[in-house]
Amino acid sequence: xxxxxxxxxxxxxxxxxxxxxxxxxxxxxxxxxxxxxxxxxxxxxxxxxxxxxxxxxxxxxxxxxxxxxxxxxxxxxxxxxxxxxxxxxxxxxxxxxxxxxxxxxxxxxxxxxxxxxxxxxxxxxxxxxxxxxxxxxxxxxxxxxxxxxxxxxxxxxxxxxxxxxxxxxxxxxxxxxxxxxxxxxxxxxxxxxxxxxxxxxxxxxxxxxxxxxxxxxxxxxxxxxxxxxxxxxxxxxxxxxxxxxxxxxxxxxxxxxxxxxxxxxxxxxxxxxxxxxxxxxxxxxxxxxxxxxxxxxxxxxxxxxxxxxxxxxxxxxxxxxxxxxxxxxxxxxxxxxxxxxxxxxxxxxxxx
Numbered sequence: 135x136x137x138x139x140x141x142x143x144x145x146x147x148x149x150x151x152x153x154x155x156x157x158x159x160x161x162x163x164x165x166x167x168x169x170x171x172x173x174x175x176x177x178x179x180x181x182x183x184x185x186x187x188x189x190x191x192x193x194x195x196x197x198x199x200x201x202x203x204x205x206x207x208x209x210x211x212x213x214x215x216x217x218x219x220x221x222x223x224x225x226x227x228x229x230x231x232x233x234x235x236x237x238x239x240x241x242x243x244x245x246x247x248x249x250x251x252x253x254x255x256x257x258x259x260x261x262x263x264x265x266x267x268x269x270x271x272x273x274x275x276x277x278x279x280x281x282x283x284x285x286x287x288x289x290x291x292x293x294x295x296x297x298x299x300x301x302x303x304x305x306x307x308x309x310x311x312x313x314x315x316x317x318x319x320x321x322x323x324x325x326x327x328x329x330x331x332x333x334x335x336x337x338x339x340x341x342x343x344x345x346x347x348x349x350x351x352x353x354x355x356x357x358x359x360x361x362x363x364x365x366x367x368x369x370x371x372x373x374x375x376x377x378x379x380x381x382x383x384x385x386x387x388x389x390x391x392x393x394x395x396x397x398x399x400x401x402x403x404x405x406x407x408x409x410x411x412x413x414x415x416x417x418x419x420x421x422x423x424x425x426x427x428x429x430x431x432x433x434x435x436x437x438x439x440x441x442x443x444x445x446x447x448x449x450x451x452x453x454x455x456x457x458x459x460x461x462x463x464x465x466x467x468x469x470x471x472x473x474x475x476x477x478x479x480x481x482x483x484x485x486x
Contacts, residue, residue, distance in 0.1 A: 199268040205308040213261040218250035274303040294318040325359035328383035339464040399423035412436040426452035440466040
């Protein structure tokens with residue numbers, strides 16, 4: 135059995151490499167990864183990492199405007215407690231909430247019930263809100279414009295929306311009398327915002343357990359629009375292999391997607407789903423250089439901030455069931471002192 139140089143895989147998550155077995159004699163192969171042009175067969179140097187983008191400067195508010203904006207911030211913080219009754223205190227009795235589909239919910243009681251249902255169906259929801267503008271209509275009535283990001287530990291894609299809220303001051307407290315949400319246009323959401331849940335992957339990763347020798351570097355591409363993973367691997371004494379994986383946001387599927395290219399000419403794609411705070415599942419499929427289709431399910435479990443375990447199961451190669459590959463653990467290593475960092479991968483073109 136020879137190892138197949140295609141990583142139909144998307145082992146990108148932890149920088150893990152998993153090998154696909156084939157039936158052709160004596161031809162070594164790589165480990166599963168994604169989109170990777172062949173690289174020199176040597177341990178990679180510490181990667182040059184594009185810095186994650188700095189958050190945009192917060193608007194400058196007057197003390198009166200800040201008091202209104204702080205109410206929105208307090209609401210977002212309270213949202214994380216999943217306490218629908220506490221959230222209801224942020225609304226007037228006759229509040230009207232309109233979602234991006236145009237569905238209206240009227241009255242404090244109905245709004246509280248709406249939130250309670252959401253929290254029950256989707257535990258662990260997290261809301262982040264950013265206030266862009268506060269305009270006073272009267273000293274006690276203010277229009278607030280901004281955007282929000284709603285995420286779930288269940289792995290659902292984050293929702294990005296714009297909002298327009300009307301707040302009124304009663305007895306010294308600001309409360310929302312109206313909230314309208316609108317689906318955020320694509321240009322509102324930078325690629326980095328879609329990928330930042332995977333930012334922990336950035337770094338130099340190693341698996342030198344047993345007969346496996348795998349090294350991988352994960353870094354941000356220019357403009358932080360993709361994560362790029364390059365790797366060198368030797369599995370069970372087979373011939374070394376290498377590859378490159380791009381991880382980005384696919385607007386068509388509404389999911390994080392990866393594209394893998396290995397040094398033998400194989401390629402693959404994977405769709406990523408976050409199932410809980412410490413686990414990602416990647417459904418991958420690809421094509422070997424000889425034309426045979428491949429598929430697998432990869433489960434990436436974050437053990438701690440510097441180690442990740444990958445299991446590759448349900449593996450099919452050319453219509454034949456292949457053995458599972460389990461308990462592959464990659465460990466992040468600090469860069470070696472004095473090792474020059476390579477130039478950023480500006481020259482590596484991301485898939486269109």
